[in-house]
Amino acid sequence: MTQSRKTTLRLKDAPEAPASEKPTARQRTGARARQAARQALARQAAAGSGSASAPVASAPTGPTRPATQATVRQRPATGRPVPARRDRPATAVQQHRPAHVQDTFKAFAPCPQGLEHSLAQELQGLGLAAVTAGRAGCHFEARWQDLLRANLHSRLATRILMQVAQAPVHTEDDILSLARATPWEHWFGPEHSLRVDTSAIHSPMRSLQYCNLRAKDGICDRLREREGARPDIDTVRPDARVHLFLDAHQATLYIDLSGESLFKRGWRLDKGAAPLRENLAAGLLILSGWPGDAPLLDPFCGSGTVLIEAAWMALGVPPGIWRPFAFERLRNHDHRLWRDLKDDARSHIMTRLEQPMVGADHDPAAIEAARANLQRAHLAPDSIRFEVCDVREVLPPADRGWIVTNPPYGERLGVADADALWAGWSRWLKQHYAGWQLNIISDDMGLPGRLRLKARRRHPLYNGALECRLFQFDLNPDAYRAERPQNHTA
Numbered sequence: 001m002t003q004s005r006k007t008t009l010r011l012k013d014a015p016e017a018p019a020s021e022k023p024t025a026r027q028r029t030g031a032r033a034r035q036a037a038r039q040a041l042a043r044q045a046a047a048g049s050g051s052a053s054a055p056v057a058s059a060p061t062g063p064t065r066p067a068t069q070a071t072v073r074q075r076p077a078t079g080r081p082v083p084a085r086r087d088r089p090a091t092a093v094q095q096h097r098p099a100h101v102q103d104t105f106k107a108f109a110p111c112p113q114g115l116e117h118s119l120a121q122e123l124q125g126l127g128l129a130a131v132t133a134g135r136a137g138c139h140f141e142a143r144w145q146d147l148l149r150a151n152l153h154s155r156l157a158t159r160i161l162m163q164v165a166q167a168p169v170h171t172e173d174d175i176l177s178l179a180r181a182t183p184w185e186h187w188f189g190p191e192h193s194l195r196v197d198t199s200a201i202h203s204p205m206r207s208l209q210y211c212n213l214r215a216k217d218g219i220c221d222r223l224r225e226r227e228g229a230r231p232d233i234d235t236v237r238p239d240a241r242v243h244l245f246l247d248a249h250q251a252t253l254y255i256d257l258s259g260e261s262l263f264k265r266g267w268r269l270d271k272g273a274a275p276l277r278e279n280l281a282a283g284l285l286i287l288s289g290w291p292g293d294a295p296l297l298d299p300f301c302g303s304g305t306v307l308i309e310a311a312w313m314a315l316g317v318p319p320g321i322w323r324p325f326a327f328e329r330l331r332n333h334d335h336r337l338w339r340d341l342k343d344d345a346r347s348h349i350m351t352r353l354e355q356p357m358v359g360a361d362h363d364p365a366a367i368e369a370a371r372a373n374l375q376r377a378h379l380a381p382d383s384i385r386f387e388v389c390d391v392r393e394v395l396p397p398a399d400r401g402w403i404v405t406n407p408p409y410g411e412r413l414g415v416a417d418a419d420a421l422w423a424g425w426s427r428w429l430k431q432h433y434a435g436w437q438l439n440i441i442s443d444d445m446g447l448p449g450r451l452r453l454k455a456r457r458r459h460p461l462y463n464g465a466l467e468c469r470l471f472q473f474d475l476n477p478d479a480y481r482a483e484r485p486q487n488h489t490a
């Protein structure tokens, strides 16, 4: 790879509003855009570095009883008269005034473990109240429109759950009673399909499957009593999703406002070998302190997740602008409010930034997938340069910058290959990348030793179920460890 000059970032197609949703505000370009990007990223970086300077999630400790999950399965046809969805009268829907949308709701936003404090800062930045970081997520309070904004703007949350009921429970029947007493008809009814999920930490209940069934029965009983029919169960593409969470003493019922996980931004087609989830990629960028207008390199880029996420962050593209949400299917969805929120978000998107963003991977298929994803993410082909190249030959695209990367983990590499890779890359980094910030997520706790580098920080976080660290290095001679002596044979 040759030394590059400055690359121009261009958002090829700004997210278009449907004909009925004409964007009203102008888009920023040029110097003002760059300044706004720097300010936005500085805020995000401040959120990240703030959490980086204090131990974030203390090393995650597993619960004595692991969180478990159960899902209601499709029930066989019962022969009960359930009105066909299209035939059902609209009157039931119309008689519910959207008074509930003026309330303040308690809510919970799950996120990858290790990003809780960064998420708390992100939610505070969105103006949400009473934000507290918990285990693998944050509690907060919000008005209805702020719950929609959180869905649209959060880069770190996995979903947004709105609390609708909470009470102490001792038996499975208490769950039935709680579900029956909850006013589901404000949100959905027999014209919707339903899915219920249950998770628990330290719950004394014996069967989560049965708890799940009780919650579902309570919901269906209530709707049948009030509206003459119950929702169908659809575990694949439900209109309404309810989460039951059980802890040692109580049950909490949530309506899932997101639907598909928020890390699904809507652009991924080519998955690559082991793609990072987009919200974890955003978390790595925030924790790395990348300021948004600095050169960025991912030399193990795979399908391009880190760089595409970075481009959206730098341009201020709201991560939810192109995807659907579960709340859009609920009763009394306020189309005008949602359109206004999206119009406002669109007005802050920048179309042009200037900084080199470079991805490399030795696998041509991965680079092909990254380029396809770039296009699907509405980014111009030249906004991120993707190249087929071995990591030990990737030259820096600028004198200073950030590497944020997710190399292959131990079990994917043979030991001999791994030794050669880390030793060779270490020499290459020391030779060519003085002055760069190196950020690597890995489950290999011995990685700094293998790279002969001293880590400035090791941030605990989880990639799915895998316990990892984000290792952070300043690439300067103070961080270099002596090379291991070579083995000599006589």
Ligand SMILES: C[S@@+](CC[C@H](N)C(=O)[O-])C[C@H]1O[C@@H](n2cnc3c(N)ncnc32)[C@H](O)[C@@H]1O
Residues within 6 Å of the ligand: 271, 272, 273, 274, 275, 276, 277, 299, 300, 301, 302, 303, 304, 305, 306, 360, 361, 362, 363, 366, 389, 390, 391, 392, 406, 407, 408, 409, 421
């Ligand atoms: C864990 S995957 C990265 C996934 C990526 N973050 C994504 O979201 O798609 C690691 C990548 O490193 C690449 N890789 C492995 N050895 C390499 C080498 N020596 N030089 C360059 N790339 C390499 C693999 O082809 C693979 O795509």
